[in-house]
Amino acid sequence: MLVKTFGSAVQGINATIVTIEVNVSQGIRFMHVGLPDNAVKESHERIASALEYTGYKLPRKQIVINMAPADIRKEGSAYDLPLAIGILAGAETVKSEESERFVIMGELSLDGSLQPIKGVLPIAIKAREEGFKGFILPKQNAREAAVVNNLDVYGVENITEVIDFFNGNSTLEPTIVNTREEFFTNLNLSEIDFADVKGQESVKRALEVAAAGGHNIIMVGPPGAGKSMLAKRIPTILPPLTLHEALETTKIHSVVGNIDSNTSLISQRPFRSPHHTISDVALVGGGTFPQPGEISLAHNGVLFLDELPEFKRTVLEVMRQPLEDRKICISRAKFAIEYPASFMLVASMNPCPCGYYNHPERDCVCAPGVVQKYLSRISGPLLDRIDIHIEIVPVPFEKLSEMKDAESSEAVRDRVMKARQVQEQRFKDVDGVYCNAQMSSKQMRTFAQIDKASSELLKNAMQRLNLSARAYDRIIKVARTIADLDDSEQILSNHIAEAINYRNLDREGWAG
Template sequence: MLSRVYCASTIGVDARLIEVEVNRTSGMPKYFLVGLPDRAVSESSDRIEAALSNSGASFPDGRITVNLAPADLPKEGSAFDLPIAVALLDVSGQIKTEGLHETLVLGELALDGKLRPVKGILPMAVQAREKGLKNMVVPASNGPEAAVVDGINVYAFGHLGEVMEWLRDRESHDPLSVEVRQMFRENGQQQILDFSDVRGQENVKRALEVGAAGGHNIILVGPPGSGKTMMARRLPDILPPLTLDEALETTKIHSVAGLLPSGKALVTSRPFRSPHHTVSDVALVGGGSIPRPGEISMAHNGILFLDELPEFKRSALEVMRQPLEDGSVSISRSRMSVSYPSRIMLVASMNPSPTGDWYDPADPAGASPAQMQRYLSRISGPLLDRIDLHIEVQKVSYDELSSKSKGEPSARIRKRVVGAREVQTQRFRGINGVYCNAQMNTKMSRKICLLDEAGASMLKKAITSLGLSARAYDRILKVSRTIADLERSEAIKSNHVAEAIQYRSLDRESWLA
């Protein structure tokens, strides 16, 4: 007798439908599992046998062959426990099979029959809907995540016995539903860090506003205690809110990585990832024998913050160059190739010298210009080329620290940022993969970022007299366009270009002079 049950497996951030085929014949009791299972899948028979026994069912006797099709696709994880158990119940006649051909079944089994959550539920639910399946059976903890997807009935259970009861009587349980808008409203009510707490640093806050408005990568250069990390952690609060499509993209990655909190259905706020400087290449960009997303993909649609940038391994920083340019990470292995999205806003911070402070001719114990140059040279030119805004952060004075007046709140800054992003949304409508000014390629920037005579003259003078590199040209054009958008100006004016030039300090040949 043969039984088929549908389940799914993730490949990158997408899923693929898997057929669990169970064939039972007479003979000596024997259990075979084929179809490129990994260790976790191969060990499922012991968990399933104990779970069936503790749920009032029995493991079928005879010769049992379980095939996970397609057979050439590696299978890994514990999500196959429940579909194999259901197929065994079906092949032994212990459940009804009506509607089983239009149901996706996923879940890990505990020995007592309880259902434990599994990774990658959201992309699996999307795949089930695209394949025309009507029902989806998942562990209770994964229920809200699966229910975010419209067009499929999600049934969430806590025990194998409940699944068996539903299979015998389909009216015994109602499908789960969630309110997506309520999730976004609840996120908006959460306590957040606010720029009103930042004393002074008005020029830095302005630069961060420009970066957020255009999605530009940023590097903050300043001595310890000047507030670089504090301001970087407040940056997500002035970014535009996630759209539903962005939330689904982000949630897919967190779900596949197994980092979505239990019971949480959707990532509704922009990610902020801050890995330690000892992070490995694989942990930062992704990879492994079985590819997994790295920090740069976990920050998709959000911010990747690298504190003390020169302390990161050079190899780890260099592998970021391609993801920053393309907005995706491609990982190739002998058995498969996967791609993870990595459309991020990179924010980095660093000290100006090994001693932590700026060059001071009056301080003989301070860093010399040569020491500062060697320290800054730890960051390669190609990586620096992908950072649009170089922001010099000075120490805050006592008068500013002791002031009782608060700074401009994040909500007001965010309103201006959202307005500038709306202008960019209209500008790039219909252009695939471009959502903000920072994502323009060279051809687009030359076409869209047109300068008047005064602006062109100023930029030419900056490149020749200030020692700006040629690679800074396109970056200045893009940042100028963003500054103009913040002012709702269709034309890029000379004052916009002048402000953009100020944000290229690390490109100046004479900046240490």
């Protein structure tokens, strides 16, 4: 008997429905075609053990399984459950007309219980688009899939529940999640706050500007000055995720299996802080079995690279294109996958190997030329793509010990959101641009014009600091953001002056 069940394959962050055709007929062969990988081929042993343990038998007949479309490679163990149900439906143990109305996914244990799988959210979205009645999957993944409305999501613990459900011997309760209510309930939950940071008012101002315009920023300062502490609090001053951004972010984390059983939708902006020993592929994505990298996992959030010069140069250079295009395309001989990568880059570094160059109290012990050599580990083109360079000095004891409360993240976020609303209105007719950092040169001529006094000030800075054309654009973009924070329609000379001040690493003689 020929029957069909339906699973799904995830490519990039999108899913494709896979039709599993099972033909059970006279004979003794078992054939599995349709480009399955080794994990899918091994499902035969898991299915046989699971069925035997739960009181069923693998049919002693010829079983031919085809997984269409056959030109897409089927990877992983998540096809165990649809294959098992297809075999039982072909043997007329399960009612096939019922099983064909559902997308089914799940990894089988030898005792018939189900293990969680990856990529649930893209699969659920595709199932709804294709008009399936429901989605049957492991219970641990049910809340994640239930984010998708107009689709019945059934979380099950073992294969017996699925068989009884299709045969009408029992019912399954659909998992229901009030997406909007849960999203808005968890939107502003955060254990850290800018109020925890004593002093560093100039740095906080720079971070506020960076958050308001979506600008990349690098902090340079000695050990213990508070670089990491400040970076970790940047997500608390960024505007809250929209429901669309939350869904897009959750899809990426779903593909790599970062969603736990109690989470349905990511409601906090991601903060990713990879170690400096990270490889190129781990940062940008790809590999033998393509997965999103750290830059994609930081999509709609913050990518923090602590001790930037310690990262391998090749790792840093592969970020240059994603920083400009806000996406990464992984191209191989047989496929090309595109991952979103719209993130805010926050980097930190010591000014020199010993960490105390330009320190107000401690002497630098580095040999002549070492400071410049240390800074040169970061290429000029990458530094040019970082809009704001800010120098941090240690906080004096008087600031650390004072009891006065510092400004909270909520107060800073209110100003950031007000500036973002101005930008949203400004770019409402421009596709793909949502903040000042994303403006092209053409859009800058329209939305970021400067007056004669500002132009003269910028000209002098360009000549004295020997800035590149890209740095010129960055200064104007940052000045546009500063003007937005000041609720000014025009970019004034004081806005340009503050933006120039945020190019510390471009100053002549800074590194000796």
